[in-house]
Amino acid sequence: FPSHDTTHELATERAQKEFVSLASHQLRTPITSIKWNAEIILSNNIVDKEVKLAANDIYKEGIRMEKLVNSLLNLSRIDLGTIKFNIQELYLDKYTEEISQTLKPEINEKNLSFETDIKFKNPIKNDPVYLDIILTNILYNAIKYTNTNGIIRLKADIIPDKEKVLITISDTGIGIPQSQQSQIFSRLFRADNAKNSHTDGNGLGLYVVKKLIELMNGNVWFESQENKGTTFL
Ligand code: ADP
DSSP: OOOHHHHHHHHHHHHHHHHHHHHHHHHHHHHHHHHHHHHHHHTOSSSOHHHHHHHHHHHHHHHHHHHHHHHHHHHHHHHHTOOOOOOEEEOHHHHHHHHHHHHHHHHHHTTOEEEEEEOOOSOEEEOHHHHHHHHHHHHHHHHHTSOTTOEEEEEEEEETTTTEEEEEEEEOSSOOOGGGGGGTTSTTOOOHHHHTTTOOOOSOHHHHHHHHHHHTTOOOOEEEETTTEEEEO
16 A cells, blocks of 8 residues: 555645646647737738747747647646547548648748658548647658758558558658667657757657557657658658
8 A cells, every 4th residue: 555655745746747737728828829919910011021020930939839838738638647539530641631731831941842652541540639649740850850852751551450550751851869769759858969950849749659659559669860861650
């Protein structure tokens, strides 16, 4: 039986996790409002160039905050064990097309080419919200860590006999240094080349991805060569 102290410690830990959950939830509304108002200024043709540049900064920082808060929210859901999957039938070709639409601005900004290859037509069974979080995190990393004119490929195939789907996302980016590959799924970890690449990140994404995939009884791993590219499977 846990001693009184351990019970107390567990309660404090849970209260802390619940606080993170509550705080990140509460932060979503103001962040949406900040982004929304920055967008209004950006779409106004009368305001000065300087004001627009400032509004653009506000918008970009808003997106950054939104990403962090979403990661924290997912993290606390995982920690608190409150994730419940809502399994639906998903047509991967249409589903990935929608995801790629939301990533279009980032893809175009770096002049990347994005290729998809879905090898089957039947729907898969998964949770649309959490699968989106997983794929968006991996795709967003692929975009972020790939230099201009690179290629990002998303491929999906059925694993025979196992009733599972293998999704592969590969890029032609900076890669992950061999010596740091074992740490890549750790909470808050960022590889040295990523930190030096003028990208921002919080090292929470892949931790969340791995935990979610494990909750779905799946596996995630990767192959990578520095300066050549990375493939997540
Ligand atoms: P971050 O917010 O730093 O991107 P993640 O948890 O999503 O955090 O990823 C952890 C680390 O894994 C990154 O900081 C980076 O070092 C490495 N990484 C992830 N995806 C890629 C990729 N496609 N190419 C190169 N490095 C990657």
